[in-house]
Amino acid sequence: MWSVILVCCLFGxxxxxxxxxxxxDYPNPQEMPELCGRYTDTPSxxxxxxxxxxxxxxxxxxxxLLSFQNDTKCPCSAYSCERRQHSKGYIIAIALMRKIKRPDxxxxxxxxxxxxxxxxxxxxRLRLWNSWATCDELIVIAFSKExxxxxxxxxxxxxxxxxxxxxMAIQTELARFFRTDGNIGQGLHYLTLNxxxxxxxxxxxxxxxxxxxxxxxxxxxxxxxxxxxxITTILLNIFC
Numbered sequence: 001m002w003s004v005i006l007v008c009c010l011f012g013x014x015x016x017x018x019x020x021x022x023x024x025d026y027p028n029p030q031e032m033p034e035l036c037g038r039y040t041d042t043p044s045x046x047x048x049x050x051x052x053x054x055x056x057x058x059x060x061x062x063x064x065l066l067s068f069q070n071d072t073k074c075p076c077s078a079y080s081c082e083r084r085q086h087s088k089g090y091i092i093a094i095a096l097m098r099k100i101k102r103p104d105x106x107x108x109x110x111x112x113x114x115x116x117x118x119x120x121x122x123x124x125r126l127r128l129w130n131s132w133a134t135c136d137e138l139i140v141i142a143f144s145k146e147x148x149x150x151x152x153x154x155x156x157x158x159x160x161x162x163x164x165x166x167x168m169a170i171q172t173e174l175a176r177f178f179r180t181d182g183n184i185g186q187g188l189h190y191l192t193l194n195x196x197x198x199x200x201x202x203x204x205x206x207x208x209x210x211x212x213x214x215x216x217x218x219x220x221x222x223x224x225x226x227x228x229x230x231i232t233t234i235l236l237n238i239f240c
Contacts, residue, residue: 018049020101023123029093030132038062045091050098052145057185064192065092072199075157076135090158090199091132092139092192095124096184099146113147121153141191143178150178152195162198169204170194 018025027035029047034040036047038058045065046058053061072089100116102108121142132138136155139162143150152167170191177187198204 020099021049021097021120022101023120023128025101026095026097026120026124026128028129030129045093046096047094048096050096050145052096052098052143053185053188057189061094061185061188061192064189064196065094068092068192068196072196075137075160090137090139092141092195093124093129093132094188095121095140095142097142097144100144100149110147110149113144114149114151117142117144117147117149118151118153121151125153125155139195141188143184143188145184148178148180150175158199161201162195166198166204167195170198 027047027049029036029038029044031043033042033044036044036049037051037055038044038046038048044058044062046061048058069089069091074088075090100113100120102113102116106112106116121140124142125138125140129138129140133155135157137157139152139154139158141150141152150171152162152171154162154164154167174187174190174194177183177190194204
């Protein structure tokens with residue numbers, strides 16, 4: 001019994017202490033949420049083992065992602081959609097890490113790291129987290145803080161609407177939140193809201209243009225494109 005407890009403790013410590021990640025090492029927030037910085041025995045769609053965002057911010061993101069699944073239109077066949085019991089729409093998962101692990105045979109360049117982070121996210125979507133989806137509708141957002149790299153990979157069903165060009169445009173618009181002094185949690189909130197708007201069938205335009213700190217008290221000065229952002233800004237003040 002003690003040996004089992006010791007092994008479990010060491011496994012948890014090794015994940016908690018890791019700085020550089022590969023997809024094989026990275027925990028699954030549905031199966032091991034506690035290793036993702038989430039609540040034990042409560043499956044999540046946010047994995048943040050290095051604590052890049054606050055727990056309250058992650059809670060709010062989980063709320064957004066569950067709403068995303070329940071309220072977006074099912075992109076699968078009518079048969080697959082009718083079989084679903086837990087959700088019906090697109091699935092978004094978020095993977096945050098301090099740094100991507102670079103193999104010895106890969107050059108230490110920004111372009112090489114971009115490829116590694118993109119491959120990391122693709123591995124999660126295609127092999128390690130693919131059981132969550134039924135018709136390739138899973139979308140994985142990955143961010144490596146020290147590398148300064150944000151990427152989004154989409155399944156074929158999601159890619160028909162949320163294309164590479166659209167995700168790149170949205171990420172570029174919100175890049176300020178993912179810089180060294182940016183608010184990652186807030187950036188992820190706006191990123192998922194923009195993705196939601198596109199998947200709901202609307203043409204893309206930025207939901208939020210202003211770069212206003214959450215606690216600045218200047219929320220009234222922000223340029224907001226849609227009414228939902230007013231609600232989101234209020235919630236961000238509460239949760240972040």
